[in-house]
Amino acid sequence: MNSRLLLASLITWLAGCDRPGVPHGAQPVAHDSLAWTQSAFNTNCRGCHSQGAEGAALPLMNANYWAVATDAVVIEAIAHGQGRSMPAYLDDEGGPFTPAQIVSLVQGMRSLWGAKGSATGGEGGAISPRVIAGDAGAGAAVFSQACAGCHGPQGSAGSVIDPMYLRLISDQGLWSATIYGRSDLGMPSWSQTMPNRPTGLTAQEVADVVSFISSHRGIAQKASDGP
């Protein structure tokens, strides 16, 4: 009797509809959940933009970043790539994402890692080397006060005016490195206290110092800079 019951329940289960083996067909992958965002990030972005000290490039699990960057800026960077080392992720440019997926990814990342109340990014996102012109001369003074302690000739953290380094990083990249910092690696953010600069840097000072660092690029290499 028991075995018949077992057999009957087995047949019922096999005839039922909710078997894990049923293929789901070729429906487009839903990309509006945070779970999708997390998994898309893990597969496509985490290699460089991981959190903590792991990210070789700018960490994106970073509220500072989302407080400043607007959706448009991030979407642009993901879709078409940025600088020398960030490839384009738009499907039309050989990447894995459709335009709609990129928008979902950016919105998803913002709600995962952005500070509350920064739905579209702060006005700082509008500030970029393309908006504020920097003065290299003024930047030299800022550099010697704020940066040279670590990045100067005697600094332990390595030179940021090394032309080889400057060939690989765009002005936008220098800008990002300055304003977001890498607190995980000991590099403070521009708005935080810096050595000899208890109030951090103003937007103009950031523009100046980026301009100063950038001036160490050889003229010939300017052409290879990213946006």
Add this chain to the structure above:
Amino acid sequence: MSFLKASLAWIEERTGAMAFIAPLLFHHVPRNAKWWYVFGSATLMFFTIQIVTGVCLATVYAPSAAQAWESLNYIDNEVPMGWMLRALHGWSSNAMVVMMAIHMLQVFLHASYKYPRELNWITGVFLLLTVLALAFTGQVMRWDQDAYWGLGIGAAIADRIPVFGDQVRAMLLGGPIIGGETLNRFYALHVFVLPGAAIALVGLHMVLIIKNGISEMPKPGAVVVPSTYRKEFEERMHTDGVPFMPDAAQRDMVFCGVCLIGLFALAAISGPIGPGGMPDPTLINTNPRPDYPFMWLFGAVSLLPPASETAIMLIAPAIGVLLLLAIPFFSNSGERAPSKRPAMVLLAVVTVMAIAALTWEGTTSPWSPVMDGWSSLPTPAKFTRGRTPLEMQGAVVFQYAQCRNCHALDGQGGRRGPELDAVATRLSYDQLVRQVQQGGGNMPAYGKNLDSAQTAAVVAFLATLHPSNEPDSMIPGAQLPIPTGSAAAH
């Protein structure tokens, strides 16, 4: 009831069918032939399932290169329970190969191939080859990336045949390359030629079983003497045997029933096998692999030293098949008990272990690049701390140039190339530059992909990869300070 009996008698009188069927059902089998003897029946059951589900699939499947892939998706998603049909056909195919291997192993361990059953064994070997051919051609029917690259490997092996390589490959593929005719060729093999051969061989196998009887359980000391064996065996069956139906058949039925339930459960849980991605040779971001019955071959071929490939791929299978066919001629008399044939038992154990190990290697295939390693595996924190801006850019270039797909850092990443955690203790700065730019030892040259700044950065990063308690490489040249800035350019 009497009507039924009368009808049967009417048919029997005109056909003599019972005279043919009765020995099949009621031939005497050894009393001690217990659960060891169920594997052949289970193999036959899986073959029957293959025929039934295969015929059903053939009613929907479109055997043309342009439509095959879509028609499988149609079966999976549109045809009611079509996915179940494909799942059954796929998993039953794997189960059949496994069951056949177990059956063969049992026959080998019990030395049932000895006199007078040499031809039972030989038809069995041909059945094994036929079933493997069915499995391979069946994999081609999926017409997905695995099928495409599997065919590519098959064609490349055929190509290595001396003198006739081109012709054999053209015969296999229906042209110089994989094209529309290739699928038709394999379809004809898969649904006409090979099943026909299998049915004929199964028939022959059965006739031989009836003719020679089922072998008894081996007993130490009960030796096979060809001159007297048949007479004594028939006497023992007459006095001590039991009719196949129902004594042995009921065990077969129970075992087949369990297998059937297992098969349905497997099909319901795992679903249909494939189809994988589109069979598009321009999609290189794929990790094609054969079905399980060929995973050990895939592993073996992948691990072969390159110089020995042609010899081993072409000669080893031929020698293997000849050895299998020759087994009953090496020893067709004497002891059958495994305890009296330790060398044979050892041979079987080693073979099973080798196939299991190669299947594992093939399944994990550590030699394949991790295609998304560069974008999914972050740089371990211990390799980013305390790095200069240039070295950090080098870490980014390391990801960007997809070095990680073949090289692991901190245990994560591809295993095709060496792990680079301590590469700076092995290679000097100059050697690192040379290796990155010119490649070598299976590594492609990156000189054209990376410009001088990217090379300088990635080498600066690589030069930091050594344990903190160990100095940089002591190889001559390593003592030079790492050039910075323009010194390293050009």
